[in-house]
Amino acid sequence: MQKVLSVLCGKYCAGTVQDSYTAAMANPTAPQPEIMMPETLALVAGSRAAYVVQTSGEIDCLSFGEAARAIRNASLPPLVCHARRTGLRLGLGPEPLRAFDVLELFAFVKPAEFCLPTPLGLAQALDLPLPANHEDEAIALIRVGEALLRQLVNLPHPDERHRLGLVGLAHAMNLGGWPWAKPVLAALGERFEGDTPHSQSLRRAFRVWDKLPEWEDRGFEAKPGDAPVSPLEARNRLAEMLASQTSEERPGQQQFAAGVTAAFDPCDVADQPRFVLAEAGTGVGKTLGYVAPASVWADKNDGTVWLSTFTRNLQRQLDDELDRLYPDPDEKKRRVVIRKGRENYFCLLNFEEALGRMETRPGGAIALGLVARWVLATRDGDMAGGDFPAWLPDMMGRGLVRELTDTKGECIYSACPHFAKCFIEHSKRRAKRAKLVIANHALVMMQTALGSSCS
């Protein structure tokens, strides 16, 4: 197909790739962190054609067949966004395309952070110029790769242990065939000469449990108070949460917030809890309408209010809304806990077992390395709708995600060597001290039936 345009001045990686890589190899005494983008094709598969930035800097528009051939003939894997999807679009079959996938690099450098799995989404997440068409997207892949490697070069953690942890993982992922391993090691200031670190130090790189905090059991928990919430307090809290919003006041929302306060009146008769059945139309602002009195009650009584929704998506939406109540992420982490069924959470013991299988399946080191990065950054270990990237299971295989969660009910509780660091146990204990717990009806009903928080 026709050549579309030639936009880049010289090689996109001029002066940073092969030359500097070779230079670093020639100077064995002082390796410096540096950006070594691979000198290879950058490829975006659109709906009808593929757009390829050649190493000369020219951009070609190719048919999928031509693009597939170009990949086969290239000496290095291509630079892409979402290798599996790209391979399928090019007709390369269901096996993941071996590629420098910028999404994998994102998951390694910025674990537990959000981005849409497209060149545009990555450019947005990294504050880079936004691509306007497929040619721009192909160029954006190069900028994204460079920006991520630069973040490793300028690591904000001066902590040498942190750097060594990343180095260990990159070495282990290299054994699994991760194309980014060498550029990552170069950005971390590590010389790579093809030597393999001792297998023990490779295994250590995956021992995330060594770096996780233990949960504290506070023993006796004081009973919360029983002070009511007045309609005026609820309206004031609502006004505080909406202070940054410029839209008009909504009298219906204020009425709703004031009406819900009756649910927090002290009980007069034992075993007869107060309840309010309220209905309001779409757009009234019900969520903040009930969050307002609930949060006032939790503050006044040093207690916890559970907010129960129907689906996991609604749990996430409710969590997003609570940014208005707790704009500081650290405070929000202390005050708000999302609770779900245990099958949603990462299980350290299952992860350890998956590491054991790596000896026979070395390719698994790539996915497990990305998971290890996430485990040390996650807010709560929730792999289904939390801060685990929604696109990662697609790339590493949904079966592996299932293997790593507590789906089969095989938890051995206090007999587990990781019990004191377990995300599920942590989340249960944090929920006891939180102001607001965002749960779903299934979990609440199960806990009510069992009369405890054992799930």
Ligand code: SF4
């Ligand atoms: S306590 Fe249970 S869920 Fe937690 S890590 Fe151990 S086996 Fe997994």
